[in-house]
Amino acid sequence: MSRTVAARADDLFQIIGPYFLIGLLLITWEMTARAKLIDPFLLPVFTDVLWRIANDLISGELARGVFFTMARTLISFAIASVVGIAIGVGISRIRFLKWFMDPIVFIGLPMPKIALLPVFMIWFGLFDSSKIAMTAFSASFQIIVTVWMGADSVQKELIWSARSLGAKPHLIPLEIIIPATLPRILTALQIALPICLIVELVTEFVMGGTGLGAIMLQASRNADSLGVFAGIFEIGLLGILLIRTLEIVRRRLLVWHQEESKPE
Amino acid sequence: MLVRYLPILILATIWEGATRFWAVPDYLLPSLSSIFGAFIELAADDLWFHLSRSISRGGIALGSAIVIGITLGVLMAQIRSVRILFKPFVQLFYPMPKSALIPIAIVWFGLGDVSKVVLIFIGSLLPIVVSSYNSARGVDEVLVWSARGLGANNREVLWEIILPAALPEILAGVRVALAISFILMVSAELIIGNDGIGFVISSLGETGYYQGMWVGIIVISAVGFFADRLYVLGMRRILVWQESGA
Numbered sequence: 123m124s125r126t127v128a129a130r131a132d133d134l135f136q137i138i139g140p141y142f143l144i145g146l147l148l149i150t151w152e153m154t155a156r157a158k159l160i161d162p163f164l165l166p167v168f169t170d171v172l173w174r175i176a177n178d179l180i181s182g183e184l185a186r187g188v189f190f191t192m193a194r195t196l197i198s199f200a201i202a203s204v205v206g207i208a209i210g211v212g213i214s215r216i217r218f219l220k221w222f223m224d225p226i227v228f229i230g231l232p233m234p235k236i237a238l239l240p241v242f243m244i245w246f247g248l249f250d251s252s253k254i255a256m257t258a259f260s261a262s263f264q265i266i267v268t269v270w271m272g273a274d275s276v277q278k279e280l281i282w283s284a285r286s287l288g289a290k291p292h293l294i295p296l297e298i299i300i301p302a303t304l305p306r307i308l309t310a311l312q313i314a315l316p317i318c319l320i321v322e323l324v325t326e327f328v329m330g331g332t333g334l335g336a337i338m339l340q341a342s343r344n345a346d347s348l349g350v351f352a353g354i355f356e357i358g359l360l361g362i363l364l365i366r367t368l369e370i371v372r373r374r375l376l377v378w379h380q381e382e383s384k385p386e
Numbered sequence: 387m388l389v390r391y392l393p394i395l396i397l398a399t400i401w402e403g404a405t406r407f408w409a410v411p412d413y414l415l416p417s418l419s420s421i422f423g424a425f426i427e428l429a430a431d432d433l434w435f436h437l438s439r440s441i442s443r444g445g446i447a448l449g450s451a452i453v454i455g456i457t458l459g460v461l462m463a464q465i466r467s468v469r470i471l472f473k474p475f476v477q478l479f480y481p482m483p484k485s486a487l488i489p490i491a492i493v494w495f496g497l498g499d500v501s502k503v504v505l506i507f508i509g510s511l512l513p514i515v516v517s518s519y520n521s522a523r524g525v526d527e528v529l530v531w532s533a534r535g536l537g538a539n540n541r542e543v544l545w546e547i548i549l550p551a552a553l554p555e556i557l558a559g560v561r562v563a564l565a566i567s568f569i570l571m572v573s574a575e576l577i578i579g580n581d582g583i584g585f586v587i588s589s590l591g592e593t594g595y596y597q598g599m600w601v602g603i604i605v606i607s608a609v610g611f612f613a614d615r616l617y618v619l620g621m622r623r624i625l626v627w628q629e630s631g632a
Binding site for chain 2: 135136139140141142143144163164221222223224225226229231232233234235236237238239240241244245260313316317319320321322323324327328335338339341342347350351353354357358361362364365366
């Protein structure tokens with residue numbers, strides 16, 4: 123009898139367990155904030171934050187913020203991807219480029235590129251172009267290095283057989299190297315996307331303007347802590363959405379690859 | 387060595403030559419030699435103070451993230467109830483851009499050290515938890531079974547089998563966290579500055595002392611670079627017994 127009770131308790135734990143900590147946290151938050159145990163400026167009531175998000179949604183402010191942040195993040199991400207993949211594949215194919223870029227990438231990869239933000243503000247102004255340039259620059263090194271390593275590890279036999287089958291030399295990167303490196307390229311993109319999001323937000327916090335980060339900055343200047351908390355939730359959701367989408371894209375693109383047949 | 391770094395030397399020469407030849411205004415790009423002059427000046431002033439502030443904040447935050455992150459990640463992999471309780475939490479927070487927490491950190495912890503340390507801690511914690519969890523979960527079952535068959539108890543399995551087998555991936559996760567900690571450190575100091583290298587960069591840039599701003603940028607870049615190099619060297623030392631190396 124006691125055995126079945128234990129088994130049932132375990133079943134219950136498996137169902138409730140995953141929501142337990144988050145639920146506990148939210149309930150504690152709601153109660154302490156309602157009881158005004160903590161200054162409402164520091165911790166607004168959780169359900170009020172939800173209402174605020176709903177309001178932002180209805181008024182269209184949320185859509186506007188999401189649009190600008192997402193547009194700049196994705197444009198920077200696209201620029202960093204194209205430039206990064208081109209340079210990465212180029213380094214592995216062209217000896218001069220390898221000699222020239224090797225020390226630059228070696229030094230540039232670990233440095234905190236965000237330190238150049240004031241310089242980008244001077245060079246590109248205070249609007250979209252400097253935010254996009256800063257974000258794309260920050261993310262591109264990671265892509266270059268990962269794609270380079272991946273392209274270097276493409277089996278020579280693949281390239282040789284393509285050649286002997288009559289492939290034109292200038293088509294080899296596009297037809298052989300990039301498809302063979304695709305898993306590594308996608309890994310690089312999966313590292314680069316979160317970097318794009320982090321940096322995009324920092325540029326909005328520093329420069330203001332439009333977007334979710336800029337709206338949050340404005341809210342924090344107005345001591346509108348509901349707005350700040352709503353902003354965190356909105357940005358968090360956007361981050362989860364973008365990163366999950368990229369995971370799905372990876373699975374779709376790699377259906378043919380052996381990686382897919384591996385169990386999770 | 388020299389041939390390898392020749393491209394850097396070439397770029398530096400172009401930088402110096404172009405700024406002098408076309409008399410590029412300082413705000414666009416000061417010449418390298420004038421930046422070096424500013425470096426001498428700032429080094430005699432409070433540059434090292436700001437640098438030590440930045441490094442100590444980053445070090446405390448990253449150090450505690452490493453200890454707590456590896457513990458939590460391995461516990462999640464080993465103990466089912468811990469996994470069930472914490473996994474959704476990690477899944478929810480991992481993809482969140484941690485810089486979004488900067489405004490909240492200011493409200494809760496003020497403009498001082500605490501808000502920056504907490505921010506860097508949270509930002510670098512999650513990559514470590516995730517890599518420790520994945521690697522400890524991914525340890526070859528055969529290894530664990532053979533150890534148990536030879537009479538190893540739970541503690542021995544953890545310390546002698548799982549941790550060594552998971553170590554390469556854990557260390558790779560810590561390297562990612564190291565890079566993130568530098569990004570968040572500089573970002574936080576740019577936004578909430580009263581000391582640190584990020585503050586040097588933003589405050590000197592605002593007052594128009596562009597050579598000084600570039601000193602800050604180059605110094606923190608150099609520190610980021612050497613921290614990563616040092617880490618990789620240490621990692622290779624630790625993983626020397628591995629067949630494939632780091």
